[in-house]
Amino acid sequence: MAKSERKLFTVHGSIQYTADDKFLYAEKDGVELRLDMFDRHYYKLRPYGNGIILEIDGLRMHLVKDFKSPLDYSKQVVRELKIPTTGSFSALDTCMGLGYTAIALAKQQSINLVITAELSEAVVALAKWNPFSDPLFQKESKIMLMPGSIFDLIKNFESETFSFAIHDPPRISHASELYSPEFYSQLYRVCKTGARIFHYVGSVGVSKGRKIEKEVASRLESAGFSNLRYSLRLQGIFGTKP
Numbered sequence: 001m002a003k004s005e006r007k008l009f010t011v012h013g014s015i016q017y018t019a020d021d022k023f024l025y026a027e028k029d030g031v032e033l034r035l036d037m038f039d040r041h042y043y044k045l046r047p048y049g050n051g052i053i054l055e056i057d058g059l060r061m062h063l064v065k066d067f068k069s070p071l072d073y074s075k076q077v078v079r080e081l082k083i084p085t086t087g088s089f090s091a092l093d094t095c096m097g098l099g100y101t102a103i104a105l106a107k108q109q110s111i112n113l114v115i116t117a118e119l120s121e122a123v124v125a126l127a128k129w130n131p132f133s134d135p136l137f138q139k140e141s142k143i144m145l146m147p148g149s150i151f152d153l154i155k156n157f158e159s160e161t162f163s164f165a166i167h168d169p170p171r172i173s174h175a176s177e178l179y180s181p182e183f184y185s186q187l188y189r190v191c192k193t194g195a196r197i198f199h200y201v202g203s204v205g206v207s208k209g210r211k212i213e214k215e216v217a218s219r220l221e222s223a224g225f226s227n228l229r230y231s232l233r234l235q236g237i238f239g240t241k242p
């Protein structure tokens with residue numbers, strides 16, 4: 001769409017963001033970028049209401065249905081993790097994406113560190129252009145970004161490190177290793193006793209007739225997690241390390 005027909009989305013510091021139906025554009029110092037890229041997969045930022053979402057190969061990476069903004073979903077997940085207001089806790093956010101879940105965790109006063117991993121350099125590059133991901137990259141951020149696959153990285157974390165964990169992976173058909181018994185047993189190992197976790201599962205079945213939430217709950221239980229509760233609204237499972 002011609003530049004003149006685009007809508008002004010927002011101005012953030014020295015960057016002006018404009019949007020059309022499909023794309024988000026950033027203009028800085030007279031240079032304009034369309035915020036999408038190929039890197040084996042197709043990554044794209046796009047406006048959604050007043051917020052911005054990430055799509056990979058045309059699939060939305062955020063649950064936005066029934067939520068006011070893409071950030072609202074993450075806030076609700078964190079609210080339901082019932083993080084105490086006092087104390088000092090570390091949290092793991094396995095798959096950064098635009099960092100909305102990591103940012104919601106870091107906003108909790110009692111969280112002193114959030115470790116988050118991101119496999120795709122393209123996602124990190126796009127997140128740097130996303131004004132809503134800013135808290136990830138601020139100097140004083142409580143969030144530590146680790147580039148690479150959480151499947152490998154998690155093996156190097158000390159046992160009993162995290163009091164809270166959010167696991168928001170791509171769907172099972174795109175990242176089956178992040179739904180594997182091997183990964184879940186590592187997740188269990190790095191959680192402290194009493195740690196609370198949230199695992200986004202979405203609504204796409206494992207295969208015909210097999211519900212993803214049942215399959216994942218059964219795998220989490222086999223890894224040792226208990227108190228498993230499925231939230232229909234958040235399309236994910238809460239659990240505890242007993």
Ligand SMILES: C[S@@+](CC[C@H](N)C(=O)[O-])C[C@H]1O[C@@H](n2cnc3c(N)ncnc32)[C@H](O)[C@@H]1O
Pocket residue numbers: 061062074094095096097098099100101102117118119120123148149150151168169170175178
């Ligand atoms: C559903 S999105 C996460 C959204 C994120 N929670 C947020 O609030 O923006 C999943 C992300 O996981 C990344 N990813 C895929 N496989 C991964 C892996 N093995 N380790 C770490 N990140 C991975 C994808 O590139 C994508 O950015």
